[in-house]
Amino acid sequence: MTQLIAAGADVDTVNGCFWIAELTSISRGKAGADSEIINVDGDTALIIAVREESIESVRVLLDAGAKVDGLDRKRWTPLVHAATLGLERIAELLVERGADVDARTAGSSTPLHEAAAYGSVKLIQLLLDAGADIEAQDFSNGNTPLLTAAWNGQDGALSELIRHGGRTSALAFYDLGALHRAAQFPQNERVMQLLLDEGIRLDKMSEFGATPANEAARYGNKMNVQFLLTEGADPSLHGVPVCGCIDVETDSSERGCPPGHCRTKADVLEVEGLFARHGGNRTLEDAVAAGDLEEVLKFIEDGSNVNGSDPSKDLEPPLHIAAARGLADIVQVLLGEGAYTEARDFVGWTALRLAAFWGHAAAIQALARGGADLNARSRTGHTALYYTSKKGYLESTQVLIDAGANLDIKTNTGGTALMRAAQYGHAGAVRALLDGGADASIVDKYRRNPLHFAATEIGTEQIMRMLIEEGVDVNSTTDLGTPPIAFAAYYGNIGGVRFLLSMGADPAIGFEGGNTMDDPCGCLGVAGLKDKIRCPRGAACQTEGQIAELEELMGRKRTAEAPRSGDPSLPQRDADSVACESLPLVLQQLECTASADPAK
Helix, strand or coil, rough: HHHHHHCCCCCCCCCCCCHHHHHHHHCCCCCEEECECCCCCCHHHHHHHHCCHHHHHHHHHHHCCCCCCCCCCCCCCHHHHHHHCCCCCHHHHHHCCCHHHHHCCCCCHHHHHHHHHHHHHHHHHHHHHHHCCCCCCCCCCCCHHHHHHHCCCCCCHHHHHHHCCCCCCCCCCCCCCCHHHHHHHHCCCHHHHHHHCCCCCCCCCCCCCCCCHHHHHCCCHHHHHHHHHHCCCCCCCCCCCCHHHCCCCCCCCCCCCCCCCCCCHHHHHHHHHHHHHHHCCCCCHHHCCCCCCHHHHHHHHHCCEEECCCCCCCCHHHHHHEEEEEEEEHHHHHCCCCCCCCCCCCCCCCHHHHHHHHCCHHHHHHHHCCCCCCCCCCCCCCHHHHHHHCCCCCHHHHHHHCCCCCCCCCCCCCCCCCHHHCCCCHHHHHHHHHHCCCCCCCCCCCCHHHHHHHCCCCCCCCHHHHHHHHCCCCCCCCCCCCCEEEHHHCCCCHHHHHHHHHHHCCCCCCCCCCCCHHCCCCCHHHCCCCCCCCCCCCCCCCCCCHHHHHHHHHCCCCHHHHHHHCCCCCEEEEEEHCCCHHCCCHHHHHHHHHCCCCCC
């Protein structure tokens, strides 16, 4: 390192070796060394030092004033990195220097969640001794650290958390318990046995009617299924699709099938056979879940009720299962046999909404032709079109438009399909809705229009241009007087700020020095608020230089005050987009969305 400095290395150079030069400069007291410089990957020197497992470099940086909780682009602190890597000595040093043991990542887990996931028993001890919250819930899925350990097959971490008083009865979102989580992880008998030894219920049902054995089947976990059935688990599948993990969207953050699982039809039949050999009775729901049209026809021929084999149980009706899996041929058969198009499952979903949620255009078309109500609203006012637009399913959105869906139905808080398509950056859906006649001038209960929402997302200049050309006022204001450009600045959308300025936006409109939305990069202050939208990926809020550029464009500085979490002008995420889309199972996501009370 001495040679680097002697050769004239720039201590602020952002390249593969910048942090070494920076550390050397700091340790030698060189003027101008910046311990918070961020490299092209969004990492500070301290975070790189942690990842390089260099405790001496970490110590040098901390001694030089590096922020112990400085965030990288993923919103991870150095302690989170140490926890994921199992770096006990570095984590201990960070804690000694005041690191926040409950700091949350962008995904809303804590260092204790990460230590549990990676099985770092000594780190778990360290964090708990430092006061970490043993019952903290991950905002994205509801897992406590104990549930996270079970979900990742970490029996040592699980035992340690139990020893420290972690509740085995804790539930993730929608009543998913520790045994459900354990069953989802392959070859996890040791963890499941630990939980059973603690007295956990073998057949506890989740909110949507699945037992731990059902969850094992969904992931094709044969050994887990065999273990649970041998222990006396209920051998009914309850309409849960064996190997349903293959339905997981490839671009989602949830778990798909474990490596080597569910590769062939034989894998599915083997798991189904385990349930049958333990006395499980196969039902029409099971046949639909398996996508077996011949078996479905046989059940119908034998007199099975197409609207459900056992109405006394909280099970998904056959039509809902077929719609959720996009099985258009089975949807047509069930409709032809008299399945109710407007039947609602036990949490209020129609089959059309399920098909729309997953973007199954053929199933949507079959339901529309079968007379399904295209404009049916949930208790929060959401329609099928709302979901296809929000998730950017262009073909499904077009099917609904062509079938005559009302494009301007409002949710209970005034949101529309166009607002959601604009907010999530789906230019194709926005174009289809506008071409179909959607009204771009509609505002929600806070007088936010689609342009306000488009401004919150990076890379939406095309969408904003469409809306402005449609007649939306570039300087339109919310009920608190906030224009779209303030939304763009708040979320670090510097490209959006520049674009809106070029279209005539006035950054001074509504600025009163006290509005939550007045702060450029104000999104940095909501990391601990589970219902608020955090800074988007790529936001120009990573460095002081980026923030200064935004401040210059907007003509004002950031305030030191944290945002007011109750301020209605601060956009909230839909509950399903915060938690539900991160849940590991198809039906978990569906029921999560149905049970949520979205703010838009």
